[in-house]
Amino acid sequence: MLVNEALAQQVRDQARELLEGGRVDCVIGYETGPRGGARPAFIYDAADVTRLIWNQACVHNLVTYLHDKKKPPRRGEQPPRVAVVAKPCDSRAVNVLLAEGQIERERVFVIGVTCEGLEDEEGAALPRCLRCADRVPVVYDVLLGEPPEVSPVEDGYGDLAGVEEMGASERLAFWLREFDRCIRCYACRQVCPGCYCTTCMFERDDGLWIDIGIEVSQKHLFHLGRALHLAGRCVECDECERVCPMDIPLSLLNRRLTREMEELYGHRAGREEVLTPLLFELGEEGSPI
Amino acid sequence: MKVTTLDALRSWLDTVVGEYDVVAPRDVDGHVLYRPVATSGEIVFSYERPELSVKDYLLPATEVLLRVEKRGGEVTVEENLADRGQVIFGVRPCDAHGPATIDALFLEQEPPDTYYSHHRARTVLIGMACPQLWEGCFCTSVGGAPDDATHLDVLLRRVDGGFAVDTVTEKGAKLIAGLCVEERDGAPDAPTTEGEAVPVMPPDAWRPLFGDNIWMRHGERCLSCRICTYVCPTCRCFDVADRVVEQGAGITRIERIRVWDACTSTNYRRAAGGHNSRPTKPVRLRNRSFCKFRYYPEDYGPLGCVGCGRCIVSCPVDIDITEVLQDVAERSGR
Numbered sequence A: 001m002l003v004n005e006a007l008a009q010q011v012r013d014q015a016r017e018l019l020e021g022g023r024v025d026c027v028i029g030y031e032t033g034p035r036g037g038a039r040p041a042f043i044y045d046a047a048d049v050t051r052l053i054w055n056q057a058c059v060h061n062l063v064t065y066l067h068d069k070k071k072p073p074r075r076g077e078q079p080p081r082v083a084v085v086a087k088p089c090d091s092r093a094v095n096v097l098l099a100e101g102q103i104e105r106e107r108v109f110v111i112g113v114t115c116e117g118l119e120d121e122e123g124a125a126l127p128r129c130l131r132c133a134d135r136v137p138v139v140y141d142v143l144l145g146e147p148p149e150v151s152p153v154e155d156g157y158g159d160l161a162g163v164e165e166m167g168a169s170e171r172l173a174f175w176l177r178e179f180d181r182c183i184r185c186y187a188c189r190q191v192c193p194g195c196y197c198t199t200c201m202f203e204r205d206d207g208l209w210i211d212i213g214i215e216v217s218q219k220h221l222f223h224l225g226r227a228l229h230l231a232g233r234c235v236e237c238d239e240c241e242r243v244c245p246m247d248i249p250l251s252l253l254n255r256r257l258t259r260e261m262e263e264l265y266g267h268r269a270g271r272e273e274v275l276t277p278l279l280f281e282l283g284e285e286g287s288p289i
Numbered sequence B: 001m002k003v004t005t006l007d008a009l010r011s012w013l014d015t016v017v018g019e020y021d022v023v024a025p026r027d028v029d030g031h032v033l034y035r036p037v038a039t040s041g042e043i044v045f046s047y048e049r050p051e052l053s054v055k056d057y058l059l060p061a062t063e064v065l066l067r068v069e070k071r072g073g074e075v076t077v078e079e080n081l082a083d084r085g086q087v088i089f090g091v092r093p094c095d096a097h098g099p100a101t102i103d104a105l106f107l108e109q110e111p112p113d114t115y116y117s118h119h120r121a122r123t124v125l126i127g128m129a130c131p132q133l134w135e136g137c138f139c140t141s142v143g144g145a146p147d148d149a150t151h152l153d154v155l156l157r158r159v160d161g162g163f164a165v166d167t168v169t170e171k172g173a174k175l176i177a178g179l180c181v182e183e184r185d186g187a188p189d190a191p192t193t194e195g196e197a198v199p200v201m202p203p204d205a206w207r208p209l210f211g212d213n214i215w216m217r218h219g220e221r222c223l224s225c226r227i228c229t230y231v232c233p234t235c236r237c238f239d240v241a242d243r244v245v246e247q248g249a250g251i252t253r254i255e256r257i258r259v260w261d262a263c264t265s266t267n268y269r270r271a272a273g274g275h276n277s278r279p280t281k282p283v284r285l286r287n288r289s290f291c292k293f294r295y296y297p298e299d300y301g302p303l304g305c306v307g308c309g310r311c312i313v314s315c316p317v318d319i320d321i322t323e324v325l326q327d328v329a330e331r332s333g334r
């Protein structure tokens, strides 16, 4: 595993400076977990910045935690100001949330880190890293690390070939077999920076569109619905797929729509601070509605 | 010891499937899960810890409790109780401690839960001892062991050329009457149980820690998913709902179903009007921990954790109940 200790030190120094200077209340970064991997860490005290790490196990998209920081901890107080360590893929989620009015730019300090690609627990490069064309965050307040020397790749959507070659009924059978394993733990939704509705339309507890029973038909609806709601908003961080305890290849659903959005609208979520073309604002003049 | 061979075990299982609903470890697209099987050929005999517990077959993730039919003015209500016996084969010892824990509330409190007790009564548990502790396992710290026969009906342990068979209950003896066994000298190897014991503080030590920052420290990174509660052999919260399954031409069919719930999920405590008395991740994680180590043992007897380690290895953000237990022990200074 590549441990970029120089970059880790820069992250710590940056975090210390922000906390000591009172610029932010909390820094969200990575620390080492009990079994050696990386895990999210919330640092409130400059004395704790030594816990922060940076290495190729830092897979989590920490931008998702900004949703928890939108409200003040106590009534009458201000919401906290937060710094977040963001890889290039994660930083695209910052743009999505800014465009959607979910976070206030001045309350969030983005510690952008350049990225040489991550690895799974067995040391293999992550699929999304192999096709990554970003390598440098798209939005940041400070940029740490040198842009790595990797030859730029063309995303040919090779990962989709398998399912796209299938006929319609074969493909349906493939997905139903995958969804059958789903335990509907909702981890895929909970981890997603783009899934922040207070009441998810596909939440089993709500019951308007989806049944509380765990039949495969209900899971089918949940997965297709969730994918559609992320069309043009999914930043391809693959967090949903990583957290799935049943290894359901959710990226194949999301990336199918990513490709569609790119072909139809030339849009790739979060590269710029714009809304997905599938969403529009209700307004007066000039608005489509 | 009594020993049976793999072949004998297989042919015996093939007779059992005709008479009982049989559930056993199966390889489901790369995941070992307890699943219904139709022949012994579907069963895996060499596995670590199935990724989900046997809970689904005693307290199903979704179970139809009642079927209601309204025809004109006439209403009929039918209870849905399976009429076959059920055999769960290959049960890890901690997975037998799971239902025993749930029994303390669902069977031993008045009134007992009709559906759960029906499944319990119709089920025979055939255990398969673990040769070692797997990743995350700490059964030995909470009253279990990789080869513990308590709460099982039969325990199998791997030996050279087959399995040692220990009959634990009457029910088990009756079921395996037709299994071919031979008497052999010796005893199965003891499992390896290396690793540090996890300190488990008594319920009263937890009380002063309700307001401690342990919960913020571990809970802030929680995703509020439901993985840990769904994989857990002892988490037993449920929800009940009615659903219309057919409507038309003077006939309405309704099902009353029971489904798993999860105290870690965002809206578990949401009440009418939108108030949520457990509004944040840390307080929800605190509840899950207190439930297991303080409320449940205080109210019903057993600990709410059998040390299976599933929640530890499946949490996507490394929330580790043994780390919480270490912190609780440290803080309570005992």
Ligand code: SF4
Pocket (backbone or CB within 6 Å): A181, A182, A183, A184, A185, A186, A187, A188, A189, A240, A243, A244, A245, A246, A247, A248
């Ligand atoms: S994380 Fe996996 S198992 Fe959980 S709801 Fe999503 S797809 Fe289903």
Ligand code: SF4
Pocket (backbone or CB within 6 Å): A188, A191, A192, A193, A194, A195, A230, A233, A234, A235, A236, A237, A238, A239, A240, A241, A254
């Ligand atoms: S859908 Fe999955 S890959 Fe896309 S943004 Fe959400 S978590 Fe990331």
Ligand code: SF4
Pocket (backbone or CB within 6 Å): B221, B222, B223, B224, B225, B226, B227, B228, B229, B264, B314, B315, B316, B317, B318, B319
């Ligand atoms: S502790 Fe882990 S598995 Fe449990 S709800 Fe939180 S994130 Fe999910």
Ligand code: SF4
Pocket (backbone or CB within 6 Å): B228, B231, B232, B233, B234, B235, B292, B304, B305, B306, B307, B308, B309, B310, B311, B312, B321
């Ligand atoms: S709390 Fe975790 S370790 Fe304990 S029984 Fe439940 S899943 Fe297993």
Ligand code: SF4
Pocket (backbone or CB within 6 Å): B048, B049, B092, B093, B094, B095, B130, B132, B133, B134, B137, B138, B139, B140, B144, B145, B146, B147, B306, B307, B308, B309
């Ligand atoms: S907790 Fe113990 S009994 Fe359960 S799988 Fe692990 S070693 Fe086996």
